[in-house]
Amino acid sequence: MNPGARIAAAIEVLDDIETRHRPAADALKDWGLAHRFAGSKDRAALATLVFDALRCRASAAWIMGAETPRAIMLGSLRQMRNLSADDIAMLCSGEGHAPPPLSEEERTRLATATLDGAPDPVRGDYPEWLAPAFAAAFGARAAEEGRALAARAPxxxxxxxxxxxxxxxxxxxxxxxxxxxxxxxxxxxxxxxxxxxxxxxxxxxxxxxxxxxxQDEGSQLAALLCAAKPGEQVLDLCAGGGGKTLALAAAMDNHGQVYATDREARRLAPLHARLERAGTRNVQIRTPRRNQDVLADLEARCDLVLVDAPCTGTGTWRRNPDAKWRIRPGALEQRIKEQDEVLDSAARFVKPGGRLVYVTCSLLRAENEDRIAAFLARQSDFEAIAAQELVAAADLPALSAFVQGDGLRLSPLTSETDGFFVAGLRRRA
Structure with a gap:
């Protein structure tokens, strides 16, 4: 496929995503199945074009003055690849399966339009309904944080x-x-x-x-801030695929015990092979079973309970750019409910003097600081651990720069990592 044909294909995939309201990965997979002549390099290039367009969907549409798949793709070529109007016109020749030629209005906009006067959600490429939440988290630099979340991740x-x-x-x-x-x-x-x-x-x-x-560096830091020590009893309550479980086990040098569980058994499936490959010997996987409390023996026994809570994933938009346009206010409300539930569940397993570390890959205060405050209001036998204490225990003094109140907030703009929030709680002895 020539470059123009790839752009036409990307417009086709964007249209499929928009009209059928489906994840980008599904649309790209179906396109590949329907166009088997496309080689692996073509499919990879197409995916990059589509994801780049989704990264800057709002600003691209503003530049072009339209929200059609074609407009978003053309705008993204300027926004993400710094192509000039002439460069884009050469790609849109209408020949060899390339998109139709640019209209005069398209060429003019590509050559002269700017983001001057655009609202923060457009300049930062995030959903308009999240503007108050971004302003609460970042203040005047909300658009700048959004742009960093729209960049490609290493x-x-x-x-x-x-x-x-x-x-x-x-x-x-x-x-x-x-x-x-x-x-x-x-x-x-x-x-x-x-x-x-x-x-x-x-x-x-x-x-x-x-x-x-x-494992993203931000996720590594979240695990390190747990300060898991050899010989401790540790519960990873939302282990998922086990990235932080493996990091905790390594920090403990295979001494002590890490218990890994998740409310969805299927999410734990990859962990078995990962443990074997890593040479990890101090992890027990506790797969959930219907009508059975598989963690009953851990009640009030754990030195550390890690809650890597389900969240909106706003901090991972660099890696999942289509997710930010599919999220809806109802999803945030549901995640907040789940976060409160999992925190209350986690409290049961923390022994007196033990600690609970709360982590999300979200940058929204509603999922972070607000959840910690609500938990402390419900659980009088817990207290916040000062964020500087977490930093000192992990021996990571450079992280002091990311302390905000009793938690730490990492973001692509400030720490060049995915977005994470980390806070510690201690059960009073």
Whole structure:
């Protein structure tokens, strides 16, 4: 496929996403099945075009003065790839399956339109209904934070200290351009290729042998702030695929016990293979069973309970750009309810003097500070752990820059990570 044909295909996929209200990944998969002549490079290039357009959907539409799939794609070529009106006109020749030529209005807008006077949600490329929440979290820099969330994300890896040193992993992945992450002592960062694609790790010995795991630096820091110690009893209550479970187990050097569970058994399925590859021996997976309390023996026994709470995922928009346009106010309300429920459930397992660490990949106060305040109002036997105490316990002094009240907020703009909130609570002895 030539570049123009790829752009036409991307417009087609965007139209499918819009008209059928479906995830971008599903639309791209169906397009690939219906166009088997397209090679792997074509499909990868198409995916990058589509996701880039979704990253800047609001600003692209503003530039073009229209919200059609074509307008959004044309605007995104300028916004994300810095192409000139002439460059875009050459791609839209109408020949060889390329999109029809630009109209005079399209060419003029591509050449002269700006975001001057645009509201924050347009300049920051986030849903208008979230404007009050972004303003509450970020104040005057709401649009700037939104733009950072619309950028492409690098590939971050966590060095598995059970099998390798950071230096050994760096040497093994030097051909990918891996460098140390600035904040996590166990992190590596692999840059994106010029076309915006992440390196494939499937055939990399360092990955296959468990020397490294894919994990955003922000997620690594959240696990480190738990300050899990060898010999402790630790419960990961919302373990999912187990990224933080593995990080906790490595921090404990395989001593003590980590119990991993999740309300959805299917989410735990990948963890079995990941544990084996990582050489982790101190993790028990507690798969939920109907009408059975699989955690009853842990009541008031845990030194640490990690709640990686279900959330809107606003902090991960760099990696899931279509998610920000599919989220609705009702989803936020549902997540808040779930967060309160899981926090109250977690309290049951914390022993006197033990700690509960609350983590979300959300940047909204309603899911973060407000949930901690509500929990403390309900649970009088818990108190907040000062965020600086969390930083000191993890021996990560650089994270002091991200302390806000009794929690820490990381974001692509401030920490160059995905967006995360971390807060600690202690059960009074």
């Amino acid at each position: 590939l971050d890896l966590r060095v598995n200290r059970l099998k390798a040193t950071r230096e050994k992993a760096l040497a093994a992945l030097a051909h990918l351009g891996a460098t140390p992450t600035p904040l996590s002592p166990s992190g590596l960062r692999v840059p994106l290729s010029d076309d915006g694609r992440s390196a494939s790790l499937a055939g990399e010995p360092a990955y296959v042998k468990g020397l490294v795991e894919i």
